[in-house]
Amino acid sequence: MGGSMNDYAKKFGFKFAERPVHQSEPGISKKIVNEISEIKGEQKWISDSRLKALEHFTKRPMPTWGPDLSEIDFDNTIFYNKPTDKAVQNWDELPTDIRKTFDKLGIPEAERKFLAGVGAQYNSEMVYHKIKEDLAKQGVIFVDPDTAFKKYPDIFKKWFGTVVPHTDNKFAALNSAFFSGGSFIYIPPNVEVKMPLQAYFRMNAENMAQFERTLIIADKGSKVHFMEGCTAPIYSKDSLHAGVVEIIALPGSHVRYTTMQNWSNNVYNLVTKRAYAFEDAIVEWIDANIGSKISMKYPCVVMKGKGARADILSVALAGNGQNLDTGGKAIHLAPNTTSRIVSKSVSHDGGKTNFRGLVKVKKGATDVKSHTKCDALILDNKSFSGTIPQLDVNEDSVSVGHEATVGRIGEDQLFYLTSRGLNEDEATAMIVNGFFETFVKELPTEYAVEFNRLIQLQVGRI
Amino acid sequence: MKLEIKNLHVAVDGKKVVKGVNLAVSEGEVHAIMGPNGAGKSSLSYAIMGHPKYKITKGKIIFDGHDITEFSPDKRAKLGLFLGFQHPLEISGVSVNNFLRTAYRSLKSDSMSILELREFVSKKMSQLKMDKSFAGRGLNEGFSGGEKKLAEILQLVVLQPKIAILDEPDSGTDVDTLKLIAQNIKSVNKKNNTGILLVTHHNRILKYLKPDFVHVLVDGKIAKTGGPELADKLESKGYGWVEA
Numbered sequence: 001m002g003g004s005m006n007d008y009a010k011k012f013g014f015k016f017a018e019r020p021v022h023q024s025e026p027g028i029s030k031k032i033v034n035e036i037s038e039i040k041g042e043q044k045w046i047s048d049s050r051l052k053a054l055e056h057f058t059k060r061p062m063p064t065w066g067p068d069l070s071e072i073d074f075d076n077t078i079f080y081n082k083p084t085d086k087a088v089q090n091w092d093e094l095p096t097d098i099r100k101t102f103d104k105l106g107i108p109e110a111e112r113k114f115l116a117g118v119g120a121q122y123n124s125e126m127v128y129h130k131i132k133e134d135l136a137k138q139g140v141i142f143v144d145p146d147t148a149f150k151k152y153p154d155i156f157k158k159w160f161g162t163v164v165p166h167t168d169n170k171f172a173a174l175n176s177a178f179f180s181g182g183s184f185i186y187i188p189p190n191v192e193v194k195m196p197l198q199a200y201f202r203m204n205a206e207n208m209a210q211f212e213r214t215l216i217i218a219d220k221g222s223k224v225h226f227m228e229g230c231t232a233p234i235y236s237k238d239s240l241h242a243g244v245v246e247i248i249a250l251p252g253s254h255v256r257y258t259t260m261q262n263w264s265n266n267v268y269n270l271v272t273k274r275a276y277a278f279e280d281a282i283v284e285w286i287d288a289n290i291g292s293k294i295s296m297k298y299p300c301v302v303m304k305g306k307g308a309r310a311d312i313l314s315v316a317l318a319g320n321g322q323n324l325d326t327g328g329k330a331i332h333l334a335p336n337t338t339s340r341i342v343s344k345s346v347s348h349d350g351g352k353t354n355f356r357g358l359v360k361v362k363k364g365a366t367d368v369k370s371h372t373k374c375d376a377l378i379l380d381n382k383s384f385s386g387t388i389p390q391l392d393v394n395e396d397s398v399s400v401g402h403e404a405t406v407g408r409i410g411e412d413q414l415f416y417l418t419s420r421g422l423n424e425d426e427a428t429a430m431i432v433n434g435f436f437e438t439f440v441k442e443l444p445t446e447y448a449v450e451f452n453r454l455i456q457l458q459v460g461r462i
Numbered sequence: 463m464k465l466e467i468k469n470l471h472v473a474v475d476g477k478k479v480v481k482g483v484n485l486a487v488s489e490g491e492v493h494a495i496m497g498p499n500g501a502g503k504s505s506l507s508y509a510i511m512g513h514p515k516y517k518i519t520k521g522k523i524i525f526d527g528h529d530i531t532e533f534s535p536d537k538r539a540k541l542g543l544f545l546g547f548q549h550p551l552e553i554s555g556v557s558v559n560n561f562l563r564t565a566y567r568s569l570k571s572d573s574m575s576i577l578e579l580r581e582f583v584s585k586k587m588s589q590l591k592m593d594k595s596f597a598g599r600g601l602n603e604g605f606s607g608g609e610k611k612l613a614e615i616l617q618l619v620v621l622q623p624k625i626a627i628l629d630e631p632d633s634g635t636d637v638d639t640l641k642l643i644a645q646n647i648k649s650v651n652k653k654n655n656t657g658i659l660l661v662t663h664h665n666r667i668l669k670y671l672k673p674d675f676v677h678v679l680v681d682g683k684i685a686k687t688g689g690p691e692l693a694d695k696l697e698s699k700g701y702g703w704v705e706a
């Protein structure tokens with residue numbers, strides 16, 4: 001992908017020398033799991049749960065139903081890299097290289113302008129975590145999991161691992177064994193966090209694996225928008241990112257979770273994201289995948305309470321060497337629940353996208369409404385797109401719909417735009433941006449501009 | 463400033479559709495091309511603008527002294543050539559405003575700010591009696607036939623090219639829309655000195671525009687050239703009397 005790779009290199013792919021305060025030996029072992037527990041000074045129930053998860057990971061076969069994962073080199077991957085002693089609340093207290101990294105990525109600036117709180121993860125740990133004072137005063141909690149274990153053990157223990165247990169899948173097991181970094185968020189009843197909270201994930205080291213863990217609990221009637229972004233330098237060897245996100249949306253709450261996944265093209269991105277939506281709660285996953293070598297990610301909402309609503313918007317842009325297997329899952333366990341899954345994918349320059357969707361309606365979940373729509377755009381003959389929707393409906397009084405389109409950019413469309421002075425790359429980028437419009441208008445302005453620029457970088461072959 | 467078509471032959475999918483057209487349109491002039499269905503009028507328009515499907519097998523297109531026969535459409539546009547489409551394409555999710563801004567920026571080097579440009583576009587829109595909300599709609603997305611025609615003319619008056627080929631800007635429009643379209647073509651012709659090459663089936667738009675020349679295209683060739691009186695004659699007698 002020549003041009004666009006260079007653009008990525010300049011804007012996101014820079015790297016600084018690694019100066020971790022601790023780094024584990026490469027490979028997977030009980031010893032390293034224990035080492036992590038020890039460094040973090042964890043309670044026994046956590047270190048035990050890690051070991052149980054490791055055991056499960058070892059026993060569980062690699063999933064073979066999706067993209068090829070056989071080349072992941074676990075033996076030569078570093079599973080824990082601690083960059084600093086502790087997370088700070090002041091950017092100036094960070095080591096210069098780390099501070100410079102986040103400066104270049106524009107995180108402190110975004111924080112000043114429009115964010116309610118920021119967590120910044122570098123390799124295996126959060127190095128910065130801060131929330132605006134007025135929110136802290138209202139009881140909003142936004143800390144890394146290590147702090148949460150110590151300061152808020154009751155609420156953490158109650159929910160941790162309940163939405164995504166380590167037995168869920170092989171990579172959830174791996175995360176549960178090695179998790180480090182991420183966020184714990186608690187929004188008290190009826191508190192509305194007006195500006196987004198954001199976590200940014202950066203993998204600086206080569207050949208590493210990042211396993212952040214995010215747990216969001218939105219108490220009754222509260223509202224929050226959480227955003228995450230990620231990038232990494234370009235290395236010739238592959239890295240692994242296997243995050244787990246658990247959301248508990250208690251009755252009447254509204255949680256929106258926006259992801260802008262922009263890993264470099266040497267990262268395996270295998271993420272489990274799931275939410276419980278209780279009575280009348282709304283959960284929205286807004287999930288964009290532009291980067292990574294292989295992504296497998298199907299954000300899920302389990303509607304456990306009457307009247308709960310799920311909105312999943314998943315977009316993917318796959319270029320040369322990328323295989324983005326994404327989608328969404330809506331599980332209706334209660335009556336009068338509603339779900340909408342919208343997928344938009346673009347493949348170009350030999351890239352591959354695949355939509356995988358699941359809509360499940362349990363017996364007794366009456367008057368369910370669900371609609372799935374997936375649109376794919378294929379920019380050339382080298383690229384691919386697939387659709388694998390799955391329906392499992394065990395109730396009669398439901399309305400479940402599915403529609404799918406696959407399109408190519410027509411010669412006439414390109415001619416129309418080029419006749420107005422746009423060159424072919426600009427015209428293509430414009431059509432692709434228009435195709436993603438449904439997604440872009442869900443983003444805060446600053447991110448919308450950024451997203452459109454990313455598309456231009458990727459699609460424009462300069 | 464002149465657009466010169468010299469002995470132009472065009473084939474599409476191997477089929478000859480334009481068979482030796484000679485034509486010269488200077489800035490400020492208004493030319494009309496009429497002719498029966500399938501005579502090659504749209505093919506000629508596409509070929510002049512550089513549609514990749516319309517292959518020029520012989521002849522040349524000269525624009526402002528440059529041989530643009532091999533130029534890409536965007537290069538032709540940058541020199542000041544414009545094509546108003548008979549069937550404009552839908553570009554889903556791209557607003558009219560965003561599109562006009564992008565096109566304007568790629569064609570013009572002036573330093574109009576985003577706000578000035580928006581103001582400029584909005585003035586042109588009121589000139590075409592278009593509702594303000596139009597600017598926020600997806601380009602040609604769900605537009606009625608008349609709205610599509612107006613949107614093409616909006617692009618013409620915003621981009622102010624040196625020479626504009628307008629492929630049936632009047633077809634399928636009601637009387638009021640037709641009048642608006644004609645007025646705006648005339649204004650860009652008079653105020654900006656834009657040369658117009660108008661493809662039409664109807665004499666009505668020509669009543670407003672008063673072309674300097676009327677050409678009749680029959681079977682890929684210009685069979686006759688005259689003044690506005692030629693259009694009158696075609697209206698009453700049809701194309702049958704014109705020899706190909």
